[in-house]
Amino acid sequence: MFxxxxxxxxxxxxxxxxxxxxxxxxxxxxxxxxxxxxxxxAGHYHSAFMIVDKVxxxxxxxxxxxxxxxxxxxKKTFNADIxxxxxxxxxxDHAMGGNELIDKNTxxxxxxxxxxxxxxxxxxxxxxxxxxxxxxxIELGDSxxxxxxxxxxxxxGNVSMRFMPANVLYxxxxxxxxxxxxxxxxxxxxxxxxxxTKAILNEPPFAVFIGGHADTGNRDxxxxxxxxxxxxxxxxxxxxxxxxxxxxLQKEITLExxxxxxxxxxxxxxxxxxxYNNLVEMGYFNFRSDIDAQF
Numbered sequence: 001m002f003x004x005x006x007x008x009x010x011x012x013x014x015x016x017x018x019x020x021x022x023x024x025x026x027x028x029x030x031x032x033x034x035x036x037x038x039x040x041x042a043g044h045y046h047s048a049f050m051i052v053d054k055v056x057x058x059x060x061x062x063x064x065x066x067x068x069x070x071x072x073x074x075k076k077t078f079n080a081d082i083x084x085x086x087x088x089x090x091x092x093d094h095a096m097g098g099n100e101l102i103d104k105n106t107x108x109x110x111x112x113x114x115x116x117x118x119x120x121x122x123x124x125x126x127x128x129x130x131x132x133x134x135x136x137x138i139e140l141g142d143s144x145x146x147x148x149x150x151x152x153x154x155x156x157g158n159v160s161m162r163f164m165p166a167n168v169l170y171x172x173x174x175x176x177x178x179x180x181x182x183x184x185x186x187x188x189x190x191x192x193x194x195x196x197t198k199a200i201l202n203e204p205p206f207a208v209f210i211g212g213h214a215d216t217g218n219r220d221x222x223x224x225x226x227x228x229x230x231x232x233x234x235x236x237x238x239x240x241x242x243x244x245x246x247x248x249l250q251k252e253i254t255l256e257x258x259x260x261x262x263x264x265x266x267x268x269x270x271x272x273x274x275x276y277n278n279l280v281e282m283g284y285f286n287f288r289s290d291i292d293a294q295f
Contacts, residue, residue: 082103085126106126112133144164
């Protein structure tokens with residue numbers, strides 16, 4: 001009898017946990033960031049959109065349910081049609097649900113590489129019908145969005161979006177504020193992250209930063225993020241050049257001045273693994289004759 005009661009209670013707790021997780025995953029929030037620029041949050045994911053008169057430019061749909069919610073919100077709150085939908089890049093955790101977000105006459109935009117990936121990988125989302133290679137300016141009334149491609153960083157065809165005249169910058173995945181980069185940096189090019197972030201900081205200052213995850217911030221916050229990935233990259237690289245294995249690097253590298261970042265304890269060893277693997281897979285450190293180590 002006791003065993004059966006224990007089993008029933010355990011099952012109820014499991015169901016309650018799953019329900020709580022589902023609620024967290026489907027919690028939505030819209031925040032006015034500056035002027036006519038808004039951040040849309042679906043759990044731990046964020047996108048940005050701009051309203052001009054009764055038309056909207058939206059970014060990543062995230063997923064079908066989030067896209068349906070956002071489209072309904074924009075219609076009810078602003079009575080606006082979706083004129084443009086712009087993908088930040090091709091990764092499916094940001095690009096799914098495009099068909100649920102667009103209107104009949106929406107122009108879908110992405111970098112050429114992102115468009116190629118969405119097509120070649122047969123991603124079930126709205127495919128881009130306007131692509132570019134370096135920069136693209138999309139005008140919407142007296143506002144506009146400037147898209148820039150800086151080369152590889154995270155995923156394919158990942159671009160920055162600067163909303164003007166509000167001067168709000170939106171970047172997904174290759175800049176993350178207030179939190180560690182994601183786990184073992186799956187899909188990242190560490191050297192590209194460094195060069196792309198430096199390119200952003202070499203441009204005219206922006207007023208507000210919106211990321212695809214974690215916190216909003218300012219230019220100083222992006223500088224702090226750059227310092228972290230520079231220090232992470234240097235520590236792993238120099239350790240590998242000294243012939244140290246991954247397990248040794250994970251024990252020795254602490255980067256304690258970044259311990260305030262969310263997920264520091266959980267993800268620092270994974271961040272180290274990500275850079276290590278990137279230097280092996282992309283930098284061919286395992287073929288270097290100047291390193292006395294087994295990778």
